[in-house]
Structures are given as structure tokens and as C-alpha cells.
Amino acid sequence: MSSALDTALDALPPLREVIAEHELAARKSLGQNFLLDLNLTAKIARSAGDLTDVNILEVGPGPGGLTRGILRTAPASVTAIEKDSRCIAALQPLVEASGGRLKIVEADALEIDAIALLPAPRAIIANLPYNVATPLLLGWLRHIQEFRSLTLMFQREVAERITARPGSKDFGRLAIIAQWVSRPTRVVELPPQAFTPPPKVHSTVVDFRALPRDGAQPKFETMERLTAAAFGQRRKMLRQSLKSLGLSTYGLTPETLCATAGVEPTARAEELDIPAFVRLALTLEAGG
Incomplete structure (x- = not known):
């Protein structure tokens, strides 16, 4: 990361001030739980590996905590999809600080074609809204070969279902589809108090890497x-x-x-x- 970008990010106001200034009370209808600890957001971004020259898609940046962590990994670009119009204005100082690396798209992530939106190499890093996490994941897994990686936060119970082994009570459709096309690895565990407001569940970040498509494969x-x-x-x-x-x-x-x-x-x-x-x-x- 350039020293200019580092300095610009360091000069941004604390996330709690951003939330207060723009009245960004988390909305349950949008599955919002904001992650404000910049040490944690940096850890999540780093768990995706070397992102140099990779084009990143983020879903639901909110006030931009994870976005700041992603920018510090020096990716080629970050495109953040945000459905909540209140957050667009709150993210503008971060867009300006990014020196052209960050673009905000006001849209519903369920309607976005990530492959058409981002040039390769591409990856997704997101604190997913819990209410749409599974359909988003399945849509991306369908085209997992087009992504360098997916690094996604879920409720812990969903992460357990994704990584479950045959014969266990959690083993089901999600585990089969995810493990058929990728290698999902749990990389970061987060308690409820890491978020504002605290959800009633623990959260887990899962990193997905495409598996080679050897032999005959069904649709x-x-x-x-x-x-x-x-x-x-x-x-x-x-x-x-x-x-x-x-x-x-x-x-x-x-x-x-x-x-x-x-x-x-x-x-x-x-x-x-x-x-x-x-x-x-x-x-x-x-x-x-």
C-alpha cells in the first residue's frame, strides 16, 4: 500500500463517529450488524491471502469498517455493493481517501453479476447480511472457478453446516454443494460483542478456494x-x-x-x- 493511501486512511474519523454523523442505526430488515474494530476487519482482510492486483467485491460495507481493512491490503480495486442509501454518503470520505481504488454501487447484491462487474483476477470479501447469506453463497459457488477466493462471514451455525462432514448432524445440502466445488476453511471466529448491535449468535469467516474440476461432473x-x-x-x-x-x-x-x-x-x-x-x-x- 502506498504511504499516501495509508496516511489518508489513518486520517479518517472513527467508525462510531461516522455512524453517529449519518445516523446509521443498524436495520434488522437489512440484516445489518456493523463490525467496528479495525484490528478485526484487518484480520479478516488478511485471511483472504495476498490480494495485490486482485479486484475485490464487498457486499454490505455499511459504515466501511471492513472496507478500510480491505483497502490496506493494496488490492487493484474494491467495488462495494450497498443496498442502504443512508450508507452511500457515509462512505464518500472513504472513496476520496482511497485514491480511486474504491467504487460504491448502490444495488441489491442478489441482483449483481460479480463476474460481469469485476475483471479477473477477482475475489469477494464480505460481512454478509445474515438474511441473504445462503442464496448469495450458492450463486457465487455456481461460478467459483471465476474467483480467486471467497472470504465470507456467516452465522457460526451456517459455517458449521458448510464445513460439516458426512454422517454428522450438520451435513446437508450446503456442505455437499460447497465442498463439491471448493475447499471451505474456517479462518476467523467472532463473538457477538464484536458487532454493533451485537447479534444473538457467534460469527465465523469462511474462506473458499475452487477445486480443480477433474473427471466427469454433473451440472x-x-x-x-x-x-x-x-x-x-x-x-x-x-x-x-x-x-x-x-x-x-x-x-x-x-x-x-x-x-x-x-x-x-x-x-x-x-x-x-x-x-x-x-x-x-x-x-x-x-x-x-
Whole structure:
């Protein structure tokens, strides 16, 4: 980072003053919990690794605490998506201090195409609004090969579901999709008191790195449909839960689908590993 940018960031007012000046009371409807400790925001940004020459997307910058941490890693650029119009004015001094590195886009992150918005190499770092964290993640995982990394904050229970292993109570759709296309690693744990206002839950930052796409792979949509059916009735055996896929239109039954994929139809979804779901998905596509 240039000394000029360092000096400009150091001269910015404390985040609590920014919040008070612009009356940025956190809104529950937007899932807002502001992270004000700049040591923590710097730690989260550093957990993404070397960001030199990487174009960063941030979602929900709020008063700009994490944004300041990201800028200190000397990325090529930072594009921050903010839905709350109150925050736009509050972020303008940070835009000016960034020396052209920071751009604010007032928009709903669910409607943003990050790949079209940012040139490669690109990465995402975000303290995600809890109420839209999962749909945002699934949208980015669909195109994980286009990102150098995703470094995202979730409620701890969601992070546990993302990183769960087969056979555990937390293992489900989110773990399968995330671990099929990426290597998710929990990198930072944060208590409720780290935020303003404090949420009722602990938070965890998870770093995602794309896995190589070796061998035959099913479509993302197929894995979504399959896991939705398999875990829609997670206490039932696959021969029952997979009926919701409408297999007769593919000339299949749950039993023939499982037999062809080398899976026991009497198993429950949480007992299967990810390669088993890949085989089931490929068999489903072949039957279709």
C-alpha cells in the first residue's frame, strides 16, 4: 500500500463517529450488524491471502469498517455493493481517501453479476447480511472457478453446516454443494460483542478456494435438485426421499438410480459422501 493511501486512511474519523454523523442505526430488515474494530476487519482482510492486483467485491460495507481493512491490503480495486442509501454518503470520505481504488454501487447484491462487474483476477470479501447469506453463497459457488477466493462471514451455525462432514448432524445440502466445488476453511471466529448491535449468535469467516474440476461432473442444477430431494426428508431412506425427483420421467426408479450409482437405496442422505452424490447426479443426467 502506498504511504499516501495509508496516511489518508489513518486520517479518517472513527467508525462510531461516522455512524453517529449519518445516523446509521443498524436495520434488522437489512440484516445489518456493523463490525467496528479495525484490528478485526484487518484480520479478516488478511485471511483472504495476498490480494495485490486482485479486484475485490464487498457486499454490505455499511459504515466501511471492513472496507478500510480491505483497502490496506493494496488490492487493484474494491467495488462495494450497498443496498442502504443512508450508507452511500457515509462512505464518500472513504472513496476520496482511497485514491480511486474504491467504487460504491448502490444495488441489491442478489441482483449483481460479480463476474460481469469485476475483471479477473477477482475475489469477494464480505460481512454478509445474515438474511441473504445462503442464496448469495450458492450463486457465487455456481461460478467459483471465476474467483480467486471467497472470504465470507456467516452465522457460526451456517459455517458449521458448510464445513460439516458426512454422517454428522450438520451435513446437508450446503456442505455437499460447497465442498463439491471448493475447499471451505474456517479462518476467523467472532463473538457477538464484536458487532454493533451485537447479534444473538457467534460469527465465523469462511474462506473458499475452487477445486480443480477433474473427471466427469454433473451440472450445478442437477446437484441442487438431487440434494434438495435427498435432504428434503433426511430421516427417510433414499428409496423414499428420491421419489420427489419424478424419476419415472427419466425411466428410472429410486432403486435403479441408486443401483446404477453404486449407492444403497436403504441409506439416508447424511450417510453418503460427496462422490456418491456426484455419481447419483451423473446417473440422473444419463437417464434423462
